[in-house]
Amino acid sequence: MENIHYLEEQFQARIDKGERIEPRDWMPEKYRKTHIRQISQHAHSEIVGMLPEGNWITRAPSLRRKVGLLAKVQDEAGHGLYLYSAAETLGISRDEMTMQLLTGKAKYSSIFNYPTLSWADIGAIGWLVDGAAIINQVMLTRTSYGPYARAMVRICKEESFHQRQGYEIMLTLCKGSEAQKAMAQDALNRFWWPSLMMFGPRDEDSPNTAQSVKWKIKRQTNDELRQRFVDITAPQADYLGITIPDPDLKWNEERGHYDFGKIDWEEFWQVVKGNGPCNKERIAARTDAWEEGKWVREAALAYAAKQAQAVEVKQAV
Ligand SMILES: [Fe+2]
Ligand SMILES: [Fe+2]
Numbered sequence: 001m002e003n004i005h006y007l008e009e010q011f012q013a014r015i016d017k018g019e020r021i022e023p024r025d026w027m028p029e030k031y032r033k034t035h036i037r038q039i040s041q042h043a044h045s046e047i048v049g050m051l052p053e054g055n056w057i058t059r060a061p062s063l064r065r066k067v068g069l070l071a072k073v074q075d076e077a078g079h080g081l082y083l084y085s086a087a088e089t090l091g092i093s094r095d096e097m098t099m100q101l102l103t104g105k106a107k108y109s110s111i112f113n114y115p116t117l118s119w120a121d122i123g124a125i126g127w128l129v130d131g132a133a134i135i136n137q138v139m140l141t142r143t144s145y146g147p148y149a150r151a152m153v154r155i156c157k158e159e160s161f162h163q164r165q166g167y168e169i170m171l172t173l174c175k176g177s178e179a180q181k182a183m184a185q186d187a188l189n190r191f192w193w194p195s196l197m198m199f200g201p202r203d204e205d206s207p208n209t210a211q212s213v214k215w216k217i218k219r220q221t222n223d224e225l226r227q228r229f230v231d232i233t234a235p236q237a238d239y240l241g242i243t244i245p246d247p248d249l250k251w252n253e254e255r256g257h258y259d260f261g262k263i264d265w266e267e268f269w270q271v272v273k274g275n276g277p278c279n280k281e282r283i284a285a286r287t288d289a290w291e292e293g294k295w296v297r298e299a300a301l302a303y304a305a306k307q308a309q310a311v312e313v314k315q316a317v
Contacts, residue, residue, distance in 0.1 A: 015216050020146040023089035031215055034208070035145050036090050037106070038217065040097045043083035044108035048101075048282050050076045052116040053125060061119060068165050069122060075158045082151040089147050102287050104274065111194050113276030120173055120180075124187035126166015128195040128233065134159045135229050136199070144216040167236065174240045181242070188237065189245045196260075197268045199226040205265075230258045 007026055014021070021027055050073050057073065060066035084094055100106035111129055116122065137159060141152040173184040200222040203209055212218040220228075230249075237244050248261035270276065 012214075015144050015214075019144075020149065021144050022146045030211075032090050034212070034215075034217065035148065036087055036092050039083055039087040039090075039145075039148055040092070040100065041107050041109075043080045043087060043097070044101045044106055045112065046076045046080035046083060048108045048112045048286065049129075051282055051285055052112055052114070052278075053122060055116050056119060056122050059119070060122075065169070072126070072162050072165060075162065079151075079155045079158070082155065083148075086145075086147040086151045098290060102283060102290060104283070107272065109198060110268065110271040110276060111191075111198050113271050113279045113282060114190065114194055115278050117190075118183050118187060120170070120183040120187035121191070123166050123169030123173060123184065124191040126162050126164075127170050127236070128166075128188075128191050129198065130159050130162035130166060131233060132195050132198045132229050134163055135225050135232070139219050139225065142216070142219060170240055170242075174242060184240070185242045188242050192245050193263060193267075194271075196226055196229070196263055197271075199223075199229065201265070201268070227257055230260050234258050 008028055011021075011027060011031075021031075053069060053073050053076075057066060057069055060069050084097060087097060088094060097106065101108065116125070134156060137152050137156050141149055141156060143149045143152070170184050170187075173180040200206060203221045203223045206222055209218065209221055213221070234244060234249060234251075246261045248259060250259055251257075252259045271279070274280075
C-alpha cells in the first residue's frame with residue numbers, strides 16, 4: 001500500500017512537471033482506465049462520424065465537392081486508426097473495443113446520431129462539428145498521455161481542413177439563391193444546439209472533471225471550451241448572414257464573451273441513452289461492416305502468418 005502511494009506521488013509529480021506519460025511507464029489503474037475509455041470513445045466517434053457524411057458522397061453537387069468530401073471521410077477513418085492504436089498501447093485489443101461499441105457499452109459523440117437531410121448539412125457539419133472538435137482536440141495535443149497527444153497533433157491539422165471545407169460550403173450556399181440560403185439556415189438551425197452539446201455536460205454535472213484536470217487529460221473544462229466555441233462561431237454566422245437559433249445569444253461587453261441560452265440537457269441525455277434519431281441505424285451499420293469485413297480480417301491474418309513463416313524459413317537456410 002505504501003509503495004503504491006509512493007508511485008502515485010511520483011506519477012503526479014511527473015505530470016505536474018509537464019512530462020509525458022508513455023506506455024511502459026507506471027500509471028495508476030484509474031488513469032489507464034480513464035484513457036482507454038476516452039481514447040476508444042474518441043476513436044468510435046471518428047468512425048461512426050463517417051456515416052452521416054458518407055450519406056452524401058454519391059449526391060455531392062459537383063466533382064470538386066465529391067473529392068473534398070471523400071477526402072474528409074477518409075481522413076476520419078485515419079483518425080479512428082491512430083486513436084485505436086493509441087488505445088491499444090494501454091492494453092486493450094481492437095476487437096474488444098469494437099465489441100464495446102457494438103454492444104452499446106462504449107459511447108461515441110452523440111452528434112452523429114442526427115441525420116443529414118440536405119447537402120447544407122455537410123457544410124454545417126464541417127463548420128460546426130469539426131469546428132467544435134478542433135477546440136477540444138487542440139487542448140488534447142498537450143494531454144499527458146504521449147501516444148494520445150501525438151495522434152492529436154496530426155488529427156488537428158486535418159480537422160482544420162475539414163472545418164474550412166465546411167465553412168466554404170456554407171459560404172457558397174449563403175451567397176447563392178434564396179432557396180440555397182434557406183437550406184443553409186435550416187442546417188444551422190438543426191446542428192447548432194447538438195454542436196454545443198458536443199462539449200459534454202455542464203461543469204457542475206461532470207464529476208470527473210477535477211481528476212481529469214489534475215492528470216492533465218483535460219486542461220480546460222467543458223463550459224470553458226463551449227464558451228470558446230460560441231465566441232468563435234457567432235461572428236462567423238454573422239459573416240454568412242444567417243442566424244444562430246438562440247434569441248438569448250448576445251455579446252456581453254463586461255464579460256468579454258457571448259451570452260447564450262439554455263441547452264436542452266434532456267435531449268442530450270436521451271440521445272446518449274440511445275434514443276436519438278439515428279442511434280439504431282448507426283450501430284446497425286457498424287455491425288454490418290464488422291460482420292461483412294470478417295473475411296478481410298481473416299485473410300489479412302492468414303497472409304501475415306504466411307509472410308512470417310517465409311521469413312523464418314529464409315533465416316533457417
Ligand atoms: Fe476527425
Ligand atoms: Fe473531421
